[in-house]
Amino acid sequence: MTATSITYPLTHPLLAEGIDTVTIRTIGGEDLGALAEIARAGGTIGVSHLLARLADLSFDVFALLSGEDVAAITDRVESAWDINLIETAMRLAVVYRSATPEPGAAVDPVSPVISRGDHGARRYTLVFPFKVDGKWLRTVMVRLPEQGDVDDFADGVLKNCRDMALRLTGLHPAVFKGLKWQDSEVIHLMMQDLLPEFLTEGKAR
Numbered sequence: 001m002t003a004t005s006i007t008y009p010l011t012h013p014l015l016a017e018g019i020d021t022v023t024i025r026t027i028g029g030e031d032l033g034a035l036a037e038i039a040r041a042g043g044t045i046g047v048s049h050l051l052a053r054l055a056d057l058s059f060d061v062f063a064l065l066s067g068e069d070v071a072a073i074t075d076r077v078e079s080a081w082d083i084n085l086i087e088t089a090m091r092l093a094v095v096y097r098s099a100t101p102e103p104g105a106a107v108d109p110v111s112p113v114i115s116r117g118d119h120g121a122r123r124y125t126l127v128f129p130f131k132v133d134g135k136w137l138r139t140v141m142v143r144l145p146e147q148g149d150v151d152d153f154a155d156g157v158l159k160n161c162r163d164m165a166l167r168l169t170g171l172h173p174a175v176f177k178g179l180k181w182q183d184s185e186v187i188h189l190m191m192q193d194l195l196p197e198f199l200t201e202g203k204a205r
Contacts, residue, residue, distance in 0.1 A: 122142045
């Protein structure tokens with residue numbers, strides 16, 4: 001029987017906040033509704049936002065967790081529930097931002113979400129972190145491209161490597177422009193390493 005929550009003892013407790021364990025519960029309808037409102041308003045839905053919601057912590061508090069603890073929590077949740085959090089967060093963002101239901105119309109937020117238990121996404125820790133809307137951006141996740149991404153790149157829907165980088169990282173264009181070149185270059189190289197070579201030949205950044 002699948003557990004409905006996972007409790008993780010922090011390796012680096014938040015002493016000032018009095019937090020030494022984090023309990024992550026399974027995602028429910030209220031969570032999907034709240035995430036939908038964030039996405040429709042143009043906000044970010046990332047793994048940390050998703051986990052913060054499921055841990056009943058504010059994002060500001062969750063952002064204080066060490067990278068080691070966040071990575072361990074992510075791995076434990078993905079292993080226990082056979083879910084890819086990066087893929088789930090990104091698909092929720094895409095689905096909700098593109099959806100324009102009529103007032104009062106029912107929205108099915110679950111059917112477009114695919115969970116493969118794939119751990120192939122790459123995490124990059126920024127050399128030069130910075131704040132976005134008052135919150136620290138310290139890591140960027142680059143997910144594995146899907147066939148649809150490759151098709152869009154080849155067909156010109158995604159015009160260059162920058163467009164592909166935005167899709168695979170889920171970053172807002174203005175946030176990506178805020179990256180220092182040293183960080184941006186590494187992210188581009190990570191992304192290009194994941195794409196078929198024939199796609200990136202002659203594509204400008």
